Amino acid sequence: MKFPRFNLKKNLYLPVVMTLALLIILAVNNNSASAKTPLTLDNGAAVGDNQNSLTAGPNGPVLLQDVHLIEKLARFDRERIPERVVHARGTGVHGEFISDADLSGITMAAPFQKAGKKTPVFVRFSSVIHPQGSPETLRDPRGFSTKFYTDKGNWDLVGNNLPVFFIRDAMKFPDMIHALKPSPITNKQDPNRVFDFFSHVPESTNMLTYLYSDMGTPASYREMDGASVHAYKFINSKGEYKYVKFTWKTKQGMHNFTGMQAQEMQAKDFNIHTTDLYGNIERGNYPAWDLYIQTLNPQDLDKFAFNPLDATKIWPTNLVAMRKVGTLTLNKMPENFFQETEQSAFAPSNLIPGIEPSEDRLLQGRIFSYADTQRHRLGVNNLELAINKPRVQVNNENQDGFANYGNTKSDVNYEPSQKPSSLQEDSNYRYSQLAIAGKTQQQRIQKTLNFEQAGELYRSFDKKMQDDLIANLKKDLGTVKDVNIRTQITAFFYNADPEYGTRVAQAVNLSLDSVKQRAAEVK
Numbered sequence: 001m002k003f004p005r006f007n008l009k010k011n012l013y014l015p016v017v018m019t020l021a022l023l024i025i026l027a028v029n030n031n032s033a034s035a036k037t038p039l040t041l042d043n044g045a046a047v048g049d050n051q052n053s054l055t056a057g058p059n060g061p062v063l064l065q066d067v068h069l070i071e072k073l074a075r076f077d078r079e080r081i082p083e084r085v086v087h088a089r090g091t092g093v094h095g096e097f098i099s100d101a102d103l104s105g106i107t108m109a110a111p112f113q114k115a116g117k118k119t120p121v122f123v124r125f126s127s128v129i130h131p132q133g134s135p136e137t138l139r140d141p142r143g144f145s146t147k148f149y150t151d152k153g154n155w156d157l158v159g160n161n162l163p164v165f166f167i168r169d170a171m172k173f174p175d176m177i178h179a180l181k182p183s184p185i186t187n188k189q190d191p192n193r194v195f196d197f198f199s200h201v202p203e204s205t206n207m208l209t210y211l212y213s214d215m216g217t218p219a220s221y222r223e224m225d226g227a228s229v230h231a232y233k234f235i236n237s238k239g240e241y242k243y244v245k246f247t248w249k250t251k252q253g254m255h256n257f258t259g260m261q262a263q264e265m266q267a268k269d270f271n272i273h274t275t276d277l278y279g280n281i282e283r284g285n286y287p288a289w290d291l292y293i294q295t296l297n298p299q300d301l302d303k304f305a306f307n308p309l310d311a312t313k314i315w316p317t318n319l320v321a322m323r324k325v326g327t328l329t330l331n332k333m334p335e336n337f338f339q340e341t342e343q344s345a346f347a348p349s350n351l352i353p354g355i356e357p358s359e360d361r362l363l364q365g366r367i368f369s370y371a372d373t374q375r376h377r378l379g380v381n382n383l384e385l386a387i388n389k390p391r392v393q394v395n396n397e398n399q400d401g402f403a404n405y406g407n408t409k410s411d412v413n414y415e416p417s418q419k420p421s422s423l424q425e426d427s428n429y430r431y432s433q434l435a436i437a438g439k440t441q442q443q444r445i446q447k448t449l450n451f452e453q454a455g456e457l458y459r460s461f462d463k464k465m466q467d468d469l470i471a472n473l474k475k476d477l478g479t480v481k482d483v484n485i486r487t488q489i490t491a492f493f494y495n496a497d498p499e500y501g502t503r504v505a506q507a508v509n510l511s512l513d514s515v516k517q518r519a520a521e522v523k
Contacts, residue, residue, distance in 0.1 A: 041071055081342070082377045086177060087143045089134050090126030091221065091274045092341035093281065095330035097121050097148060097291070103325060106242055106295065107234035108354030108429075110150035112325060122147045122387060123330060124344055125221040125273065128160070129180045129189075135270035137262040139216040139472070141207075144226030144248060145346040146328065149391045154383075156350035157246060158370065161218060162211065163227035164453075165311045166204040168445065170365020176201075191476040192485070199488040202450040202522060203312040205496055208489075209454045212472040213465055214256035220276040222287040223255040230348070230363040231309055233356040233432065234295065241432045243296040243308065243358055245315055247322065248289040259472050278333055286331045292322040306449040311362040313453055340387045345374035353429045361445075379403050395423050454496035466503075474507035486510055491518035 039047040047068050054066035062069065084090075097119045103112035111119045126143035127136065142161040147154055167176055179197035182189050198204045210216070218224040226248030233241045257265060265272050280287060294315050296308060306313045308320075334340035347370035348363060357363050374382050380401035382388055397413045399406075410421040461469065473493075480486050486508050494501020494515050505515045 041068060042075070083132055084377065085373060086128050087124075087126040087145075088132045089130050089136065090124050090143065090341060091277055092122060092124040092334055092337075092344055093277060093330040094332040094334065095121050095123060095286075095328060097146075097326055097328045099326040101323070101325040103234070104236075106236050106240075107244075108237055109155070109234065110152040110352060110354070111148055111155070112354075120149045120391070121328065122149075122340070122344060123328070124341060124346065125277070129177070135266045136273040137217065137257065137266040137270060139211065139259070139262070141211060141216070142218060142221070142224060144224075146226075147344065147346060147350075147388075148352075150352055151392060152352045152354075153392055154350050154388070154390045155352045155355060156346045156348065157228060158346045158348050158366075159226050159228045159230075159246070159248075161224040161226055162207065162215060163225075163229060163247070163314045164207050164210065165229055165362060166198070166207045167201060167362060168203055168310050168312050169361045170369070171361075172201070173362070173365060173369070191479050192481055195477055195480050195485050195489050196482070199485045202492050203310075203448060205451050205492040206312050206454040206457065209457050209469065209493075209496065209500075212476075213457075213461065213469045214258055214472075216472070217257040217259065217262040218273075219255040219257050220252075221273045222252045222277060222280060223250055225250055225254060226289065229311055230360045230366075231296075231358040232363075233358055235354050235356055235432050237428070239430070239432050241298065241356070243298065243301065245294045245320075247292045247294070248328065249292060251288040251290060251327075258468050259475065277330075281331065281333055286329050288327055288329045290324050291326045291328060292324050294320045294322055296320060305447065306452075307445050307447045309358055309360045310445060310447075311360055313449070316456075339385075343378060343382075343385050344387045345378055345382045345385075347371035347374060356432060359434075381405075397423070451492065451495040454493070455500065458497045458500045466500075470503045470507050473504055477504070478508040480508075483510070487514055487518050488522070490515050491522055494519040495523060 039050055041047060050068070053062045053069050055062050064070070097111060099112050099117045099119075100115050101112065102114050103109070104114070111117060124143065124145045124147075126145070127134065127138065127140040128143060129140050130138050143159075144161055145156065145158045147156050167173065176197060179193050180189070183193060198208065215224075228246035231243045231245050234244045235241045269275055277287070294317075296315070301308055304319065308315060347367075348357065349367045349371045351357070357367055378385065381404045383390070383394075384403070384405060397415060399408065399413055410419075412419050412422050415423055415425075458466065458469070477486060477489060480489075487510055490501055490504045490508065490510055492501075493504045501515055501519065502512060505512050
C-alpha cells in the first residue's frame with residue numbers, strides 16, 4: 001500500500017486554515033450569545049449585572065442608586081394581590097361553547113342566536129370557603145364560572161356544582177361566610193361556629209344535604225355538573241321576558257369521592273383536581289358539558305308551592321322541563337396561572353343584551369358584591385386586563401384610576417354632547433319592564449318550604465349515598481358541643497324526612513324524642 005508523500009510546503013497552510021476555522025466558530029458563538037433575549041428593567045433598559053448588588057467599594061454598604069436591586073425587591077414585595085374572600089382556590093381553562101339551538105325568539109343573548117354559533121370561553125373552577133393553596137379534596141361547594149367572550153360583550157355565568165345555596169337573602173351572606181371561615185380567635189374552622197349559624201337558618205337544610213353527601217367531595221372538576229343556582233331573565237327583541245335557569249351536565253359522568261377516599265387522595269395529591277384537569281387536556285382528552293335551560297313564564301311564577309326565585313330551591317324537572325341548548329368544551333390551559341386564572345374577574349353583573357337578573361334576593365346582592373370585590377382585588381380597570389377584556393370595542397366615559405391603559409383621544413368624556421365624537425345610547429337595549437305594587441318592606445319571602453326538597457333529595461339517594469351522608473354529618477355535627485345546636489339542626493333533617501332525622505339523631509347521640517319535639521316547633 002502506498003502512502004501519499006508529505007508535502008512540507010503544501011502543509012504549511014494547515015495551521016492557517018485551522019486558525020481561521022477556529023475564529024469563525026468563535027464569531028458564530030459570540031453572535032449566538034448576543035442573540036439571546038436581554039434581561040431588562042421594567043422600563044426596558046438592559047441589566048448589566050443580575051448577580052451582584054452595587055456597593056461602595058469591596059466592603060462598603062449597598063447603594064440606593066442600584067435601581068435594578070430596588071426595583072427587583074419592590075416588585076417581589078408586591079407579587080401578591082388580595083386573595084378572593086370566597087372562591088380563592090381555583091383552576092382556569094380556555095375553551096369554546098357551541099350553541100345547538102336558535103333561541104332568538106325568547107332572547108337577544110348573542111350565544112343563542114343560531115345553532116352552530118361558536119363563542120370562546122374561559123372557565124374557572126374553584127372551592128368556595130378554603131384559601132389559596134388549600135387541598136382540593138376538602139368538603140366544599142365548587143364554583144363553576146364561565147366567561148363567554150360574545151360579540152355583544154362579556155357574559156359571566158357564575159355558578160356552583162350544587163344547584164342550590166345555603167341562604168336566600170344577600171343580607172346574610174357576610175355572616176354565613178364568617179361562620180364558615182376560620183375563627184378570628186383560633187384561626188381554625190370550627191363546626192361549632194358553622195352549625196351555630198345554620199341552626200338559625202332552616203332554609204339551609206337542602207344545601208347541607210347536598211354538601212354532606214358525596215357531591216360535596218367531587219372526584220374531579222371534569223366529573224361534576226354545574227348550575228346557575230339563580231334564575232335570570234331571557235329578554236327578546238320585543239322586551240318580553242321569561243325566567244331562566246342554567247344547568248351544565250358533565251359528559252364525563254358524575255363521580256365523587258367518599259369522605260374516606262377524599263382523605264386518602266389528599267395524602268397523595270392535594271392538587272388532584274388541577275392535576276386531573278390539566279393532564280386530560282394535555283393528552284387531548286378534552287372535557288365537555290352540555291348546557292340545559294329551564295324557562296318559566298312570569299305569569300306562572302306563583303303557581304308553585306315554593307318561590308321559584310328562592311336560591312335554596314331547584315326547579316324540579318317534572319314541573320319545569322329542561323332543554324339542551326349547546327355544548328361547552330375545554331381545550332387549552334392558561335399560559336400563565338397568575339395572569340389568566342388568578343386575575344380572571346367574574347361577576348354576575350357582567351351581563352349582555354338578552355339576559356337580565358331576576359328578583360332573586362341573593363342574586364341582587366351578588367350583582368354588586370362580586371364586581372366590587374374585583375375592583376378591590378385588581379383595580380377599577382380590571383376589565384382592561386387581557387383575560388377579562390371583551391372581544392368587542394368598549395366605549396364609555398369611564399376614566400382614569402389605577403392601571404388605566406385605554407386609548408382616550410377625545411375630550412368629550414361626558415354625555416350628552418353636540419359634538420360628533422360623543423357616544424349615543426341605543427334604546428333597543430333598554431331594560432325590560434317589571435310591574436310592581438305594594439310597599440317597601442323587610443320581611444322574608446312568603447313561601448319558604450324549607451324542608452321538602454331536602455327530603456326529596458335524601459330519598460333520591462341510594463343506600464350507599466345515604467350511609468355516606470350520615471357518616472359525613474356525624475364527623476362534623478357530632479363534634480358540636482352545644483346539644484341545643486345539634487338538636488336544632490337534626491330537627492331540620494327530621495322535618496325533611498323522619499328516617500333522615502332519626503339516623504342523624506342516633507349518629508350524633510341525641511334523644512329522638514327531643515328531636516321530634518323540636519321538629520314540631522320549627523315547622
